[in-house]
Amino acid sequence: MTGRRSDCYHHRLMMTFVPLREITGQAILAGRLPGQALRPLLERPLSGAGEQPVVVLDFSGIDYITASYFLAAFTWLWEREVIPVIANASPEVREEVELALRAANLKALFGIVSDGRLSEVTPFNLEGIEAETYDKVRRLGTATASELHSLDRTIQPNAWSNRLALLYRYRLLRRESVGRQLAYSVCER
Amino acid sequence: MELHPLDRLESALSRPGNLHGVVSQLESEDLPTAAEFMGLRWIWWNRHRSDLLSLVEGLDNWPALRRLRALAGGYELLVNGAGIGLSTDGRPSGSAGLHQLPPSGSHQWEPGGSFVAFQERFHTALRQGGMKQHRYAAALTGALVEMASNAVEHANSPAAPIASFEVTSRGWSFGVTDVGRGALASLRENPAYGDLEGEGEALELMLKEGVSRTGEPGRGLGFSNVFKALVDRRVTLRFRSGGAVASWEGESPTDQTIHSQGLPVARQGFHVRVAGPIP
Numbered sequence: 001m002t003g004r005r006s007d008c009y010h011h012r013l014m015m016t017f018v019p020l021r022e023i024t025g026q027a028i029l030a031g032r033l034p035g036q037a038l039r040p041l042l043e044r045p046l047s048g049a050g051e052q053p054v055v056v057l058d059f060s061g062i063d064y065i066t067a068s069y070f071l072a073a074f075t076w077l078w079e080r081e082v083i084p085v086i087a088n089a090s091p092e093v094r095e096e097v098e099l100a101l102r103a104a105n106l107k108a109l110f111g112i113v114s115d116g117r118l119s120e121v122t123p124f125n126l127e128g129i130e131a132e133t134y135d136k137v138r139r140l141g142t143a144t145a146s147e148l149h150s151l152d153r154t155i156q157p158n159a160w161s162n163r164l165a166l167l168y169r170y171r172l173l174r175r176e177s178v179g180r181q182l183a184y185s186v187c188e189r
Numbered sequence: 190m191e192l193h194p195l196d197r198l199e200s201a202l203s204r205p206g207n208l209h210g211v212v213s214q215l216e217s218e219d220l221p222t223a224a225e226f227m228g229l230r231w232i233w234w235n236r237h238r239s240d241l242l243s244l245v246e247g248l249d250n251w252p253a254l255r256r257l258r259a260l261a262g263g264y265e266l267l268v269n270g271a272g273i274g275l276s277t278d279g280r281p282s283g284s285a286g287l288h289q290l291p292p293s294g295s296h297q298w299e300p301g302g303s304f305v306a307f308q309e310r311f312h313t314a315l316r317q318g319g320m321k322q323h324r325y326a327a328a329l330t331g332a333l334v335e336m337a338s339n340a341v342e343h344a345n346s347p348a349a350p351i352a353s354f355e356v357t358s359r360g361w362s363f364g365v366t367d368v369g370r371g372a373l374a375s376l377r378e379n380p381a382y383g384d385l386e387g388e389g390e391a392l393e394l395m396l397k398e399g400v401s402r403t404g405e406p407g408r409g410l411g412f413s414n415v416f417k418a419l420v421d422r423r424v425t426l427r428f429r430s431g432g433a434v435a436s437w438e439g440e441s442p443t444d445q446t447i448h449s450q451g452l453p454v455a456r457q458g459f460h461v462r463v464a465g466p467i468p
Contacts, residue, residue: 024300025300025301025305026305026308026309028308028312028327028331028334029331030330030331030334030335030338031411032338032339032342032411033293033338033342034298034304034305036293036294037296037298038299038300041299063323064324064328064330064331066331066334066335066410066411067407067410068407068408068410068411071407075407092324099410100410103406103407103410104406105406
């Protein structure tokens, strides 16, 4: 990657903004092999992005993407301890990304990024109690299993803990140790 | 389904009277078809150690073949069995292009690489050719890239696959040609399709969403991009694999009909060509 392209990545606190149009130089992202070729360009700057960074994939200026490209370029992010957020995707791009996510059975966050701020973050491919748990954490900003149990005692702390851990594994929530507990937070926090 | 002239060419060689009619039909063909013709020459050369072109040129239909030859001139060295002849794309003009596809892992696939430049040229040619619908031009470009990437990944082609396009006042076309193992041998690598026997059956299957050689989740989506790009458009598609060709009708990747048909003479490789008018 050129020095100029390295400069495209904007790190802000624990967020890394990845302006895809700028990095790829393209508005049309297609094909598995071009997608694979993008991966090393993303890996290097993310290696120094701190613990559990939120990686905001900014699709501004991307007119078209195929599922093959998306999966080849980005699914490795879900195997790392990062929170990927798909931002500023046009309806057409979002439709194809959703197809890719479903095919790979991945959950993801969609959002809007403007002036370096992430907003309107919503989970995709999340249903039932998983979606309810995410909503509870979103309302609180940060939550532990004990705190959720204190809000809803019909569910035992262990069950809350399992649900939160699952959302963390889906790469939808951040996690950090607070004393003897694990606190989970939404990525905008 | 009427057979394409290229699919009748080899069998027509045994009856020169038929050959005249077949070759004359090539006059109006485009660069993607020229690329497939050059692939046919490569196969013929490796099978018979003689040049198909010299056999065909013995008849008085030279103008048609001369046009094809001019369009795909960069393919010449490939035909001579010396490997790959294309070193640059851009033949013969800005509204047409041939590109020898790089192997997987090549820097040419990276942003700023030569394949990406070729992709951009197709998109630009569509726009400059009068395609006003930006999304349609983007979708067609994406479909070309999907087909190119597929060929490199799955064909096991002894010569590099070739991607091509041509945009004229009459319309646009793009294609990808390889001289590899074809759909049947490729799909059989997936244990789920190990029992497949016919090239036609394999070709029909390969065009369906989610069907792939690897069977991995998220694979086998490439052709659906082609079909999505073409919904409700007046386009023609040609798929050939080994000894079978297929046609496609439909309105979406999940509402489609694919018909295959055997060919008089089978030949290795896979070819896809998509063409349509400028809307």
